[in-house]
Amino acid sequence: MNHPSPQPGHAGSKHGTQIPSQTSESLTTSQGSPITDTDHSLKVSDRGPTLLQDHHLREKIMHFDHERIPERVVHARGAGAHGIFTSYGTAGDLCIADFLQSGKQTEVFVRFSTVVGSRGSMDTARDTRGFATKFYTEEGVFDLVGNNIPVFFIQDGIKFPDVVHAVKPHPDREIPQAQSAHDTFWDFVSLHTPAQAHTMWNMSDRGIPRSYRMMEGFGVHTFRLIGTGGKSSLVKFHWKPKLGVHSLTWEESQLAAGADPDFHRRDLADAIDAGHYPEWELGVQIFEDDGTAEFHGIDLLDPTKFVPEELVPVQLLGKMVLDRNPSNYFAETEQVAFHPGHLVPGIDVTDDPLLQARLFSYLDTQLTRLGGPNFGQIPINQPKNPVNDMLRDGFHQHKIHEGIAPYKPNSLDGGCPFMSQLAEGELPPLEYPQRVEGEKVRAEPVSFSDHYSQARLFYRSLSRTEQEHVKQAYSFELGKCTVPEVRERQLQCLANIDAALAQAVTQALGLPVPEAETAPGEVEPSPALSQVGGSWPVDGRNIGIVIGAQAPEGHGQLVQAIKDELMTPLTVAPHGGETSAGVKVERTYFTARSIEFDALVLVGDLAAVKDAQVPLDAKAGANPGSGSAVDPRVVLLLQEAYRHSKAIYCVDDAAHKALATAGISADAPGVFTVAPQSLAQQLATTLAMHRVWDRFPVS
Ligand code: HDE
Numbered sequence: 001m002n003h004p005s006p007q008p009g010h011a012g013s014k015h016g017t018q019i020p021s022q023t024s025e026s027l028t029t030s031q032g033s034p035i036t037d038t039d040h041s042l043k044v045s046d047r048g049p050t051l052l053q054d055h056h057l058r059e060k061i062m063h064f065d066h067e068r069i070p071e072r073v074v075h076a077r078g079a080g081a082h083g084i085f086t087s088y089g090t091a092g093d094l095c096i097a098d099f100l101q102s103g104k105q106t107e108v109f110v111r112f113s114t115v116v117g118s119r120g121s122m123d124t125a126r127d128t129r130g131f132a133t134k135f136y137t138e139e140g141v142f143d144l145v146g147n148n149i150p151v152f153f154i155q156d157g158i159k160f161p162d163v164v165h166a167v168k169p170h171p172d173r174e175i176p177q178a179q180s181a182h183d184t185f186w187d188f189v190s191l192h193t194p195a196q197a198h199t200m201w202n203m204s205d206r207g208i209p210r211s212y213r214m215m216e217g218f219g220v221h222t223f224r225l226i227g228t229g230g231k232s233s234l235v236k237f238h239w240k241p242k243l244g245v246h247s248l249t250w251e252e253s254q255l256a257a258g259a260d261p262d263f264h265r266r267d268l269a270d271a272i273d274a275g276h277y278p279e280w281e282l283g284v285q286i287f288e289d290d291g292t293a294e295f296h297g298i299d300l301l302d303p304t305k306f307v308p309e310e311l312v313p314v315q316l317l318g319k320m321v322l323d324r325n326p327s328n329y330f331a332e333t334e335q336v337a338f339h340p341g342h343l344v345p346g347i348d349v350t351d352d353p354l355l356q357a358r359l360f361s362y363l364d365t366q367l368t369r370l371g372g373p374n375f376g377q378i379p380i381n382q383p384k385n386p387v388n389d390m391l392r393d394g395f396h397q398h399k400i401h402e403g404i405a406p407y408k409p410n411s412l413d414g415g416c417p418f419m420s421q422l423a424e425g426e427l428p429p430l431e432y433p434q435r436v437e438g439e440k441v442r443a444e445p446v447s448f449s450d451h452y453s454q455a456r457l458f459y460r461s462l463s464r465t466e467q468e469h470v471k472q473a474y475s476f477e478l479g480k481c482t483v484p485e486v487r488e489r490q491l492q493c494l495a496n497i498d499a500a501l502a503q504a505v506t507q508a509l510g511l512p513v514p515e516a517e518t519a520p521g522e523v524e525p526s527p528a529l530s531q532v533g534g535s536w537p538v539d540g541r542n543i544g545i546v547i548g549a550q551a552p553e554g555h556g557q558l559v560q561a562i563k564d565e566l567m568t569p570l571t572v573a574p575h576g577g578e579t580s581a582g583v584k585v586e587r588t589y590f591t592a593r594s595i596e597f598d599a600l601v602l603v604g605d606l607a608a609v610k611d612a613q614v615p616l617d618a619k620a621g622a623n624p625g626s627g628s629a630v631d632p633r634v635v636l637l638l639q640e641a642y643r644h645s646k647a648i649y650c651v652d653d654a655a656h657k658a659l660a661t662a663g664i665s666a667d668a669p670g671v672f673t674v675a676p677q678s679l680a681q682q683l684a685t686t687l688a689m690h691r692v693w694d695r696f697p698v699s
Contacts, residue, residue, distance in 0.1 A: 030059060069334070070369050071119040074164055075130045077178075078113030079123075079212065079265040080333035081272055083322035085135060085282070091317050094233055094286065095225040097346030099137040100317055107136045107384060108320055111336055112212040112264070115147075116167050117178025122257035123264035124248060125178040126207040126473065128198070131217035131239060132338045133320070136384040143342040144237055145362075149206060150218035150306040153195040155448050157357015163188060163195065181480035190489035193451040194304045196497065200455040203473035205247035205466055205531060210690070211267045213278035213540070214246040221340075221355040222293065222300040224348040224432055225284070232432055234293060234300055234350065235284040236307065238314045242279040244536030246690045248595075249644050250472065256595045263595070267540075269325050274568060276540030277323045283314035293350065299447035303354045305454055308526035332380045337366045348432045353444075372396050388417050455497045456520055461529040465696045471501060475508035487511065496520065535688040539566045543683060544587070544597035546572045546634060546658075551579030552604040554676050558651070559583055561680035567687070570597070574631065589633040594640035598687055599647040601679065602655035606634045630661040638662035642671075645695040647686045651676045669695045 027035045035056060042054035050057070089102025099106040113130035114123065129148040134141060153163045166188030169175050176182050180202065189195035201207065209215045217239030225233050248256070256263040271278060285307055287293075293300040298307055326332035339362040340355060349355055366375045372395025375381055390406040405413035459470060474494065478487045487509060494502040495514040506513045543562050547555060555571070562569040570586040571579070578584055587596070594600070608631040639662050641648055648664070650656055650673045659666055666673065670692025674682050686692070 029056060030063070069371065072113075072369065073365065074115050075113040075132075076119045077117050077121050077123070078111045078130065078333060079268050080109060080111040080326050080336060081268060081278075081322040082324040082326065083108050083110065083277070083320055085318055085320045087318040088316060090315065091225075093227045093229075093231070094235075094284075095227055095346045097137070097142070097225075097344050098139045099135055099142070099344070100346070106138075108322075109134045109136075109332070109336060109380060110320075110322060111333055111338070112215075112268070114178065116180065121178035122261040124208060124253035124256040124261075126180060126202060126250075126253065126477075127178065128202060128207070129209060129212070129215055131215065132336075133217075133239075134336065134338060134342075134381075135344075137344050138385050139344040140385060141342045141381075141383045142344045142347060143338045143340065144217075144219055145338045145340050145358075146217050146219045146237065146239070148209065148215040148217060149198060149201040150216075150220055150236070150238075151197045151201065151454065152220055152303040152354060153189065153198045154192070154354060155194050155302055155304055155444060156353040157355075157361070158353075159192065160354075160357065160361075162192070179480075181477040183481045183483050183486050186478060186481050186490050187483070187486045190486060190493055193493060194448070196451050196493050197304050197454040197458065200458050200470070200497070203470050203477065204458070204462065205469055206245075207473070208248045208250060208253040209264070210246040210248050211243075211271075212264050213268060213271060214241055214243045216240060216245055217280065218306075220303050221352040222287070222350050224289065224350055225286075226346050226348060226432055230426075230432075232289040232348075232434075234287040234289050236287075236300075238283045238285065239280040239320070240283060240314065240316070242281070242537060243539065244534060244690070245531050246536075247531060250469065250476070251640075252595045252644050255593060255640070259593045259595060268322075270568075271540040272322060272325050274540060276566065276568075277321050279322075280320045281316045282318050282320060283316040285309070285312040285314055287312065294447070299445065301350060301352045301445075302448050303352055304448075304451070308457070308524070309528040310524075310526050331378075335370060335375075335378050336380045337362075337370060337375050337378070339363060339366075343430060345430055348430070351436075374398065390417070452493075452496045453521060453523055457523040457526065458529060459498050459501060460523055461525040461527060463530050463532040463693075464698045465532060465693055466530060467501070468696065468698050471504040471508070474501070474505045478505065478509055488514070492517070531690070532693055533689075536690070537566070538598075538684050538687045541567045541598040541687050542596055543567050543569050543599050543601060544572050544592060544594075544637070545569055545601045545603060546592075546606060546637065547579065547603050548605045548607055548631075549574050550604065551581045551583065552652075555579060555603065556581055556583050558601070558603070558676055558679060561677075562683065565680045565684045567598075567680075567683065572637075589631055589637075592633075592637060594637050594644060594646065597641065597646065598690075599649065599683055600638065600641050601649045601651060601683075602634075602638075602658055603651050605654045606630050606658045608632065630658045634658055635662045638664060642668070642695075645670065645691040645693065647672065647683070647692055649674055649679060649683065651679060 027038060029035060041057040042051045043049065044051065085106045085108050087100050087102060087104045091100040098104065111132045114125055114127045115130060116127050117125055131148055132143065132145045134143050154160060167180055167185045169177055170184060189199050219237030222234050222236055225235050227233065287295050287300060295307055296311060298305045341359045349359065367373060374394050374396045377398045392401060392406050403413045459467065478490055481487050491502060491506055491511060492514045494505055495516045498520060499516065503513050545558060559569045559571065571583055572587045572589065572592045573579060573585040574589050576585050576588050607629050638648065638658060642664050647670045650659065656666055664671060672682065
C-alpha cells in the first residue's frame with residue numbers, strides 16, 4: 001500500500017511553525033488498518049442503498065455520536081494553561097510540603113472558569129470565577145481548587161444544591177443562561193442571608209474581570225499547614241496577579257457577550273502565545289492554631305468570611321508563571337479533574353463544613369463526568385511522580401498491572417507494596433491528629449450568624465466609582481426580577497448592609513426604602529479591596545491603532561514602539577491585508593469593537609470609506625450634525641471607548657476630526673494629543689492605572 005503524501009491543509013500552521021495535524025501521514029481505522037476513502041460510504045452503485053457492512057462508516061459515526069461527555073454541573077465553561085510554580089523557600093518551618101522548599105520548581109495546570117453558565121455560554125457573564133490549580137509535585141498531586149472571590153454563598157455543603165438550583169436557569173423554560181439576574185437566584189439569597197457577602201462581591205466589578213490574568217485567587221476555606229515537628233498552623237491561600245486586579249465595565253461585558261463570547265479564553269491564549277506569560281504569587285495569611293479557629297471575632301471555619309489583609313498580611317511563598325497553552329482543549333482543559341482532597345504531606349483540611357462536603361463531592365462527580373474510576377490515568381490528571389496503588393480494573397483501565405496480589409497483607413507478591421516509614425516521633429504526614437469530640441447534631445455555631453457585616457466591610461472599602469457600579473449592578477439584577485416580594489426582601493437585606501446603597505437601588509426600582517432591621521454597625525474598611533489606585537505592569541494590553549485608507553507615515557515605528565513596551569498593537573484599518581507600508585492589518589473597521597482594546601490611538605484622516613459595508617447601527621451612531629467625513633464605525637468605536645473610560649490618543653491634528661465627530665472634547669479626561677515618539681511610554685503610564693477613572697460620572 002502506498003502512503004499518500006499530505007494533502008494541502010493536512011499540516012496546520014500555527015504562529016509560523018508547521019505542526020502536524022495528526023500523528024502520522026496516512027489515515028487509518030482505530031484498529032490501524034489503512035483507509036483509502038473517507039468521503040463516501042459503501043453503497044450498491046453510486047446512488048444505491050448504503051451497506052451495513054461498511055465498518056469505517058459505522059466506526060466513524062459511532063465515535064462521533066459519543067464525542068460529548070457530560071459538562072461539569074457547575075464551572076462548565078473554562079480555559080486552561082500549563083505553567084511552572086517556583087517556591088521562594090519562605091515557608092520555612094511553616095510547612096513541610098516538598099514543593100514549598102527553597103527554589104523547588106513544580107509543573108502546574110490551571111483551569112479558570114465561570115460557575116453558572118453552560119459550556120457554550122459567554123465568558124464575560126457577571127459571575128464568580130473558578131481558579132483551580134493542579135501542582136504536580138514529587139509527593140503527588142496537590143489541587144488548590146479556589147475562586148476569584150474569597151467568600152462563599154453558603155456555610156454548609158448541604159446547601160450547595162439549593163444555591164446552584166436557584167442560580168441555574170428556571171427549570172420550566174431553561175432561561176436565563178449564565179445569569180444571576182432572575183427571580184429564583186434573588187429569592188434564595190434574600191432568604192438565605194449568609195449569601196449576602198458573596199453576592200456583594202459578585203455585584204462589584206470583581207464579578208466581571210477584565211482578564212483571567214488580572215484576577216486574584218483564593219482558597220476560600222481555612223486550611224491547615226503542618227510544619228517541622230508536626231506543628232499545625234491555620235492558613236488562607238491567596239494568588240496575587242502580577243498585573244493587578246482589573247475589571248470590565250458592565251456595558252463592556254454585555255457587548256463582549258455578543259461580539260466575542262470567548263473574550264477571556266482568547267485573551268489568556270493570545271497573551272501566552274505572544275510571550276506575555278501571566279504570573280501570580282502564592283501567599284498565605286497565617287493564624288495560630290490555638291484550637292479555637294477564631295481570629296478577631298471571625299470564625300475561620302465560616303467560609304462566608306474573609307480576613308482583611310490589613311489585619312493579617314499575605315506572606316508570599318512562591319511564584320506561578322503560565323507559559324504554555326494546551327494543545328487539545330478536550331484532552332486537557334475538559335478532562336482535568338480537580339479535587340480539594342488531593343493533598344500532599346504538610347497540607348491538610350479543617351472542619352469548615354463546606355470544605356468537608358466538597359471532599360466527598362468531587363470524586364463522585366468525576367465518576368459520571370469522566371466515565372469511571374480510572375480518570376486519574378488520563379494524562380492531564382496523572383501525577384508526575386510514580387504511582388503504586390492497589391486500585392484495579394474498572395472502565396478505561398489503561399495500566400497493565402503486574403503481580404498477582406493487589407491486596408495487603410500478602411506473601412505472594414513478596415509483601416509488596418510496603419508502607420512509607422515514619423522516623424521516630426514523626427506523625428503521619430497526611431492526617432493531623434486533631435482531637436475531636438462532641439455530640440452528633442444538625443446545627444451551626446452562633447458565630448455563623450452574622451450575615452451582613454462583611455458585605456458592609458467590602459462595600460465601604462470600595463472607591464466611590466466602584467460603589468456606583470455596585471449600585472448599578474443591584475439595580476440591574478433586581479430590575480430583572482419580576483416577583484415584588486423577591487425584590488423587596490433583597491432591598492431589606494441591602495438596608496441591613498448600607499443605607500445609602502439601599503436608597504440608591506430602591507430609587508432605581510421606584511420602591512420605598514426599607515428601614516434596617518438592626519442598625520448597621522461600624523466596620524473598618526480594607527483599602528486593599530479597591531481596584532482603584534496603584535500602578536501595574538501593562539504586559540499584553542491591547543492597543544487599537546486606528547488608521548485611515550492611507551497608511552500614515554511612521555506607522556511601523558509606532559507599532560514597534562508599543563511592542564517594545566510589552567503591549568500588543570492591533571492595527572485597525574478600513575480593509576484587511578497589509579498597509580502600503582507593509583504593516584499587517586489586524587482588525588478592520590467592520591470587525592473592531594471597543595471592548596477588545598485597552599486604549600485607542602488615532603492616526604491620520606479616518607474618513608468614511610466609499611462603498612464599505614457599514615452596519616446600520618453604526619450609520620445611525622454617526623453624529624448627524626457633522627456632515628461626517630469620518631467613518632461611522634470609527635465614530636462608534638470612539639464613543640464606546642470613551643464611555644468605557646479608555647484612554648484615547650491622537651498623534652496628529654487630522655485625528656481630531658474623528659474626536660469632534662464622535663462628540664468627544666479633545667480636553668476631556670484621558671484624551672491626549674501626543675508626539676509619536678512619546679506615545680508608547682505615555683500609553684504605558686496611563687494603562688498602568690487600567691482606566692481613566694476620573695471619566696466615570698459619580699453621583
Ligand atoms: Fe466546587 N465543584 N463545589 N466549589 N468547584 C466543582 O467538580 C462542589 C465550592 C470549584 O476547573 C465540581 O469536577 C460542592 C467552593 C471550582 O474543573 C463539583 C460544593 C469553591 C471548580 C463541585 C462546592 C469551589 C469546582 C463540578 C459545596 C471555591 C471547577 C465539576 C460543598 C473554594 C474545577 C467538578 C475545574 C467544581 C462541587 C463549593 C470551587 C460538582 C458540592 C466553596 C474552581 O464536584
